[in-house]
Amino acid sequence: MEQRWASTWRMSVNERKFIETALASDLRVDGRRPFDYRRLTIKFGREDGSAEVQLGQTHVLSYVTSQLVQPYRDRPNEGSLSIFTEFSPMADPSFEAGRPGEFAIELGRVIDRGLRESRAVDMESLCVVAGKSVWSIRVDLHIIDNGGNLVDAANIAALAALLTFRRPECTVGGENGQDVIIHDPEVMEPLPLIIHHLPIAVTFAFFSDGNIMVIDPTHKEEVVMGGRMTATINSNGDVCTVQKAGGEGIMSSVVMQCLRVASVKAADITSKIKNAVETYNTERALRKVKRHPLTAAHRVIVPDVIMKNEQVENIGHRPDKNSRQDDEMLVDTKTCTNSESSSGGRHTDPFVGGSSNWDPYPGRVGKLQDLPGPLMVIKEELRSDEMVIESTPELSTITSSSGTVGASGVKQQTNAPKSLKDAVKSKNRKKNKASTTTS
Amino acid sequence: MSNQTIKLGAGLRQDCDTISVMKAGTLRLSKPNKYWVESSHKRYVPCVEDTVLGIVVDSKPDNFLVDIKAPTLAFLPVLAFEGGTRRNIPKFEVGTLLYVRVVKANNSMNPELSCMDDTGKAAEFGPLKDGYVFETSTGLSRMLLSSPTCPVLEALGKSLSYELAVGLNGRVWVNAASPSTVILVSNAIINSEFLSGVQQKIMVEKLMKRLQ
Numbered sequence: 001m002e003q004r005w006a007s008t009w010r011m012s013v014n015e016r017k018f019i020e021t022a023l024a025s026d027l028r029v030d031g032r033r034p035f036d037y038r039r040l041t042i043k044f045g046r047e048d049g050s051a052e053v054q055l056g057q058t059h060v061l062s063y064v065t066s067q068l069v070q071p072y073r074d075r076p077n078e079g080s081l082s083i084f085t086e087f088s089p090m091a092d093p094s095f096e097a098g099r100p101g102e103f104a105i106e107l108g109r110v111i112d113r114g115l116r117e118s119r120a121v122d123m124e125s126l127c128v129v130a131g132k133s134v135w136s137i138r139v140d141l142h143i144i145d146n147g148g149n150l151v152d153a154a155n156i157a158a159l160a161a162l163l164t165f166r167r168p169e170c171t172v173g174g175e176n177g178q179d180v181i182i183h184d185p186e187v188m189e190p191l192p193l194i195i196h197h198l199p200i201a202v203t204f205a206f207f208s209d210g211n212i213m214v215i216d217p218t219h220k221e222e223v224v225m226g227g228r229m230t231a232t233i234n235s236n237g238d239v240c241t242v243q244k245a246g247g248e249g250i251m252s253s254v255v256m257q258c259l260r261v262a263s264v265k266a267a268d269i270t271s272k273i274k275n276a277v278e279t280y281n282t283e284r285a286l287r288k289v290k291r292h293p294l295t296a297a298h299r300v301i302v303p304d305v306i307m308k309n310e311q312v313e314n315i316g317h318r319p320d321k322n323s324r325q326d327d328e329m330l331v332d333t334k335t336c337t338n339s340e341s342s343s344g345g346r347h348t349d350p351f352v353g354g355s356s357n358w359d360p361y362p363g364r365v366g367k368l369q370d371l372p373g374p375l376m377v378i379k380e381e382l383r384s385d386e387m388v389i390e391s392t393p394e395l396s397t398i399t400s401s402s403g404t405v406g407a408s409g410v411k412q413q414t415n416a417p418k419s420l421k422d423a424v425k426s427k428n429r430k431k432n433k434a435s436t437t438t439s
Numbered sequence: 440m441s442n443q444t445i446k447l448g449a450g451l452r453q454d455c456d457t458i459s460v461m462k463a464g465t466l467r468l469s470k471p472n473k474y475w476v477e478s479s480h481k482r483y484v485p486c487v488e489d490t491v492l493g494i495v496v497d498s499k500p501d502n503f504l505v506d507i508k509a510p511t512l513a514f515l516p517v518l519a520f521e522g523g524t525r526r527n528i529p530k531f532e533v534g535t536l537l538y539v540r541v542v543k544a545n546n547s548m549n550p551e552l553s554c555m556d557d558t559g560k561a562a563e564f565g566p567l568k569d570g571y572v573f574e575t576s577t578g579l580s581r582m583l584l585s586s587p588t589c590p591v592l593e594a595l596g597k598s599l600s601y602e603l604a605v606g607l608n609g610r611v612w613v614n615a616a617s618p619s620t621v622i623l624v625s626n627a628i629i630n631s632e633f634l635s636g637v638q639q640k641i642m643v644e645k646l647m648k649r650l651q
Contacts, residue, residue: 010506012494013534014612018571022618029571031626 009093011223019224023212028221030056034214035261038149040269042160042276048190048284049165053157056218057147059091062157063140064165068180071127071134079126079134083112083158085141092146092219103150110243111141111155114199114232118240121162122194128170133180135167137193148219151230151243155201156273163198163277166190198273199240200266201232204258210250215261229255231262235270448475449486479578483508483608485544490564492572492606493552495535503531505539508574508608511549515539519553521561536567536612538604567604570614571621577609579632590636594643595624623650 019029026034038056045052049064071078085108087095095101100108115121126135139161141154169188171181205217205225217225227248232240239259244250447453450462451474460466464478483491485507493505493513502514515537517528531537543551556562583589583605588596592603601615601624611628615621627646631639 010494010496011534012536012572013532014536014567014570015572016534017569018618018621022622025618027618027622029573029622029625031622 011220015220016224019220020207023207023214028214028218030218034212037216037265037268038218040156040272042156042273044160044164044276044280049161051157051160051164053153053160055147055149055153055156055216057145058149058153059143059145059147060150060153060157061142061144062154062161063142064161065138065140066165066167067136067138068128068133068170068182069136071131075123076131077127077134078123080136081112081116081121081123081139082136083108083115083139083141085143085154087143090145091143095143095146106243106245107151107154108141110151110201110230110232110241111158113241113243114155114201115158115162118197118199118232118234118238120195120197120199120234120240122196125194126167128180129172129178137162137165137167146219148222149203149216152201152203152216155199155232156269159198159200160273160276162193163195163273164192164280166192197234197236197238198270199232199234200262200269201230202262202265202269203228203230204261206246206248206250206254210248210254213254213258215265229258231259233259233262233266235263235267237263443472445472445474448473449484450476450478477578477581479576481574481576481609482510483577485509485513485541485550486607487541487544489541489607491539491541491552491608492567492604492610492612493537493539493608495531495533495537497533498531505537505552507539507541507550507552507606508610509550513541513550513552515552515554519555520565521555521559531566536572538564538567538606538612540564567612567614570602570612571625572610572612573625573629575609575611575629575632577607579628580605580607580609580611582632583611583628589631589639591627591631591634591639591643594640595627598647599624 022029023034028034028036030038032038038058039054041054043052043054044050045063051062053060053062069080072080085100085104087101087104089095089097095104121137126137128134139158141158143150143154166185168185168190169183171183173179173181203216205214205221206212206227206229207214207225210227214221217228222228225246227244227246227250229245229250230241230243232242234240242255242259447458450460450464452459452461458474460476462476462478464476466474467477468474485491491507493507493515495503496506496512497504498517500517502516504512505515507513517523518525519542520529523529537552537554539552539554540556541550542553554561554564556564583592583603584607595601599615599620601613601620603614603624604612606612611625613621613624613628615624623646627643630642634642
């Protein structure tokens, strides 16, 4: 008992009295006016569907996940949305680990009502096969620090996470035409959820028999307050839910006033969330765009530069073969790099790494077409080389170079012995080599 | 130097010939021979002779149970008041704020408090009336108590009059004539935690301008 006493947060009489007297003259202990909201910051995680919201000192983390499940009997063509709350004892000593407390359940219910019963998230678009499989969306809310007004902060966190969440694309097909195939996010771009409107929860606290009303109460104000009301409202002014908690009764005129204030605040918060989501989305898109050129540059341009240097030298050494310079250049570049690779030079490393990466194993053949471009480019280069060699068999220099090409082909085979395709290719190349040498 | 005795305080431990640090913080030295490590926490570890702000949780026949943000509740004997006898036991309701001194702080024992100084005088200890209390880190409370007056308090004191009681357990009590002054002072103190002396002064100046 005593141990529990020591870990609970308690308030002195002085604080209680001061907060009440200050509120009587429209002052709040953190310097805000009665209808000021605290500073709101929304951050997003690296993955889609995770958001971190800070409202003053309150800190909430939310995470959205999805799963394919069988739908409910009465709603065969609708997905489901469920809210789970986790109150960490780190946030507030009065939160107990494990069993959710009364407030945890209330918070979950208020957010659930606001999101689900106002049909903010389109449920029918989550249906894959009616009556068989639908997407079930799960929102996990983690309270990391309790600085008061958890409902609003958790609601904003849930909305921000839902807005950035993307479920994997799936199609119906397979052998019997009934299987659901979930596509990898790399293969098919995941789809965002359809969200019709944003229900924003705005909490009011009442003091001294409902005469004093403040918005967004802090932790200390929550201890002192007589009653609390949460209005969930969207930017169009539609009231989604109203939750009146705490004992104190309030006048209907006060409720109407609250709703008017809430609709203004909701519009404000909606724009904040939308801005944050937009910046996240543009960043995400930029991340996507940047990735491909970077890898391409790494794989193709780096060896290319080396080739060119030596190519210039080669041209300088042999000025007499100007007529077929273009073809020669191609061949020569190959010979240079290949001779280097066969001699075990340092330039082999990127090439070998590349080949072991892009060599498709038989099991993964299906993915081949979706691999980024540069690999295909390399292959085509090789092929064109072979073409060149075949078309110019009479030049002695080129036969010698083709010999090195063949050698490099063998080398490649030893580098990646598992790959079936490579084995086949090297055989072809051997044939080519044989044909060129004989002719 | 070699045969000098040194005293180790919080955060330091002796293993045979070596002294090792047990927590992160700044190493402090009090001449001639006291060493300890200072760090900022939201919790308080009781230490003898610290002055703290406690909140009465319960009263027992022999002791008041006081919350001083320590791992366990502290005992304040009912006789530990100036001229305290069995007949004139003070009455504190639950939630009363007390300015007290730690007299015993041992492991595995509840800390013991007193409302008297060493000589048995009341010396400012006792209940605090009105005002506002807020909780900060122990580091900030130590900064507020540092010996050349903390810049933020000095800057505030130039234009405002207020009363302040700082407990080493991270509780700060502020009182002034008007609630707006109390709110201003308390927020200025909370905001000054990670500011340098000059920045604190600038911050207070800005606040004053906004007030006028």
